[in-house]
Amino acid sequence: MARATILVLLVVLAAALAVASASSGLRGFVSKRATSGRSHWRPLTPAETRQWVSAKRAAVDADEQQPLIKAYVALKENAAGLRTVQESVEASSDPARPDRYGRHLEWEELNALVAPSEDDVAQVAQWLERAGVEHWEVMASRSWVRIAASAEALEALVKCRVRAYTPRKDSTRSERIVIQRCEEEVYEIPRHLDHIVDFVTPIVGFPRPNGKKAQYTAHSGAPLDQPNVTPTLLRKLYNITTPVASQGVNNTQAVFETEDSYSNADLQAFFQEYVPQMAGQRVKKTLGNLPNDPTDPDTEASLDIQYIMAIGAFAPSYSYNYNDEDGDEIKVFFDWVNDLANDPKPPLWMKLGSRGLTVLVASGDDGVGCNDWCSSFEFPYPSSPWITLVGATQVHQDAGVFSEIGSTFSTGGFSNDFGIPSWQASYVAYYLNNCPNLPPSSYYNRSGRGLPDIAAAGENVQVFVGGSVEPVAGTSCSAPIIAGIVSLWNGMRLQAGKSSLGFINPFLYKSASYASAYYDVTSGNNADGCCPGFNAYKGWDPVTGLGTPNFDFLTKLVKELP
Numbered sequence: 001m002a003r004a005t006i007l008v009l010l011v012v013l014a015a016a017l018a019v020a021s022a023s024s025g026l027r028g029f030v031s032k033r034a035t036s037g038r039s040h041w042r043p044l045t046p047a048e049t050r051q052w053v054s055a056k057r058a059a060v061d062a063d064e065q066q067p068l069i070k071a072y073v074a075l076k077e078n079a080a081g082l083r084t085v086q087e088s089v090e091a092s093s094d095p096a097r098p099d100r101y102g103r104h105l106e107w108e109e110l111n112a113l114v115a116p117s118e119d120d121v122a123q124v125a126q127w128l129e130r131a132g133v134e135h136w137e138v139m140a141s142r143s144w145v146r147i148a149a150s151a152e153a154l155e156a157l158v159k160c161r162v163r164a165y166t167p168r169k170d171s172t173r174s175e176r177i178v179i180q181r182c183e184e185e186v187y188e189i190p191r192h193l194d195h196i197v198d199f200v201t202p203i204v205g206f207p208r209p210n211g212k213k214a215q216y217t218a219h220s221g222a223p224l225d226q227p228n229v230t231p232t233l234l235r236k237l238y239n240i241t242t243p244v245a246s247q248g249v250n251n252t253q254a255v256f257e258t259e260d261s262y263s264n265a266d267l268q269a270f271f272q273e274y275v276p277q278m279a280g281q282r283v284k285k286t287l288g289n290l291p292n293d294p295t296d297p298d299t300e301a302s303l304d305i306q307y308i309m310a311i312g313a314f315a316p317s318y319s320y321n322y323n324d325e326d327g328d329e330i331k332v333f334f335d336w337v338n339d340l341a342n343d344p345k346p347p348l349w350m351k352l353g354s355r356g357l358t359v360l361v362a363s364g365d366d367g368v369g370c371n372d373w374c375s376s377f378e379f380p381y382p383s384s385p386w387i388t389l390v391g392a393t394q395v396h397q398d399a400g401v402f403s404e405i406g407s408t409f410s411t412g413g414f415s416n417d418f419g420i421p422s423w424q425a426s427y428v429a430y431y432l433n434n435c436p437n438l439p440p441s442s443y444y445n446r447s448g449r450g451l452p453d454i455a456a457a458g459e460n461v462q463v464f465v466g467g468s469v470e471p472v473a474g475t476s477c478s479a480p481i482i483a484g485i486v487s488l489w490n491g492m493r494l495q496a497g498k499s500s501l502g503f504i505n506p507f508l509y510k511s512a513s514y515a516s517a518y519y520d521v522t523s524g525n526n527a528d529g530c531c532p533g534f535n536a537y538k539g540w541d542p543v544t545g546l547g548t549p550n551f552d553f554l555t556k557l558v559k560e561l562p
Contacts, residue, residue, distance in 0.1 A: 007490050007500045008253040009359045010308055010483040052165040068134060068148040069180045074198040075120055075143050081113035082347060089354040093503040095510050101562040102499035104356035115142045120196045127193060131157035151180065158200055159188035227397045229461040231274045231310040234481060237402055240551040244277040246314040247491035253308055253483060254318040260301035261293040266464040270306045278313060288321040303463045303472055304480045311484025315491060349386035353503030360483045362475035363389040363452040364411030370531030377444050377531065383415035388505055389451045390479040391544050392458025393521055406524020406536040406543035407458050410475060413534065413542045414448035423506040424450055427540035435537040453505055455544035456481040485551060489558045508546060511557050518547035
C-alpha cells in the first residue's frame, strides 16, 4: 500500500485510547529517581482501574496455554527533527504563508528528520533478546518495535509482575475480554537505554469504558419538525452545489473501523435511493487485519462508508478494519497506525499533517464527559490540536426553513493534555469571556485546547443496514459528512495542480473571520448526567465548534489558497 495515497482519514473511535495524549509522551508518563544504578522506574496512572478487576498472575499460571502478549516499544525520536517537522506543518497549513502553504513532506523526508539511529535500534534488540522476548519486528521508521512476548519474558524485560485483568461485571465490556498489565503500575527500563527508549505500551493503564458507537433512533422517535437527514438534505443544508461527478484525480479517502463490516448491497441501495449518480461505485479496498463480512453489516461501518462516499463523490474510498477480540483498543489503534503511517507515537497526528493528510475524528457522544463523581469533565477521545474534531447538531425544519441546534450528546470542552493552539486562541478567549452561565471553572481546564472544531448533522441520519433504512444518531454521523467535504476540496486542489489541504485547522479558524463561512449554531447544551454542560454560543463554542460549513463560501476560500 502506498502511504501517500490516502488524503482524508476518518477516525471514529469507539473507546478511549490511552495513547497519543501529549507530544512529550503518554499522559502522566514521567521518570522517577532510579531505585538502583541500573534503571529508571516509569509510572503511569491507570486510566480506569475501577472498571477492571485482577484475574490472576499471568506468568505463574502454567496449567493453561497463555497467549503471547503484544506490545510496542517506542524509541525516542530526534528532538531537533521533531521541531523541524512541527515548523513544517505549521507553515504548510498557514494560509498566511503563501511561500510555504501546501508544501508537504514526503515520507522519506519525514523519516530522515526524526528516525532513531540504527545503533539505538540494535541496543533495543539486544535488550529484547536478553529478556527472552519471543518475537519482535522493527517498523520501517525505526521509531517503533512491535513485540509478542510471554508473560515471563515481559516481566524479565520491564521488571514488573504481569497480571491478567477482566472487565468488572457491571461494566459495558464483555467479561470474556482479558488484558495483561503490570500490577504495580510502574515498569523498569535499563538506565543505559533511558535516552533511547521512550516508553513501552500498553503494559500500564487501562482502556476506559466503551464509548458510544452510532446509535439507532426509533423511526417514531424524531420530533415532527426534525427531518430525515440524507445526502440530498445535507447538500441543501450546507450549500453544496458542486455536481455529483468524478473529479478525475487520485483524491483518496479512508475510514477506520474495529470489527465493523459493511455490505455493498446496502451501499448500492443507499446510492439508488439518495445519490443515483453514484450507482455502481464501490469501496476500492478493505485493509487491516480483519476482512469485511458483507453478510453481517454493522451500523458504524455502513454509516461511515455511505456518507463519506456520498458527500466526497467518486473519491476512491478505502476501509481499514481491525480485530478487537481482546478488547484492547490501544493495540488495535497501534496496529492500524503502523499499517497506515508506520508511526503512532504521540506526535503522530502532527506528522500525518506534515505529509498532507487530513485526520478527522468524531468528538464523541458523552456531552461534557462527566466523571463518576460528578466533579469534573473527562474527554476520552484524542484532543490533539493536530486533528480536526467534529461535533454534532440536530436539524429542525419550520415552514421549509432549516435550522440547527447543538446535540446534547456532542462531546466538547477543553483538553487536559494540550494547551490552546495559536489559530484557536482568540475564539476560545471570546467564548470564555462572553458566554453566560459557564460551568464552574473547577470542572474544566480553561487553558486547554478547545474541542470540537466544527460540526455537522448528527441526528436522524438515514443509513441502509441489512437491507433496510435505520435512523442513526451520534457524532460519528457528523464526521464522515465533514470528511467528504474535505475530499471535495482536495479534489478541486488536485485538479488545479495544487497539493492536498493536509492539516486544515488553521484554515478553518482563519476562515471564521468571514461571517458567511459557517452557519453559526447558538442553541444547545451538552450537559452529561449530573454535570452541567456548556452552552452553544455565537462564534466558536464547545458544543458545535465554529458551527456547520457553508460549503460554497468556504470553497471560494479554498480555491484562493496557494
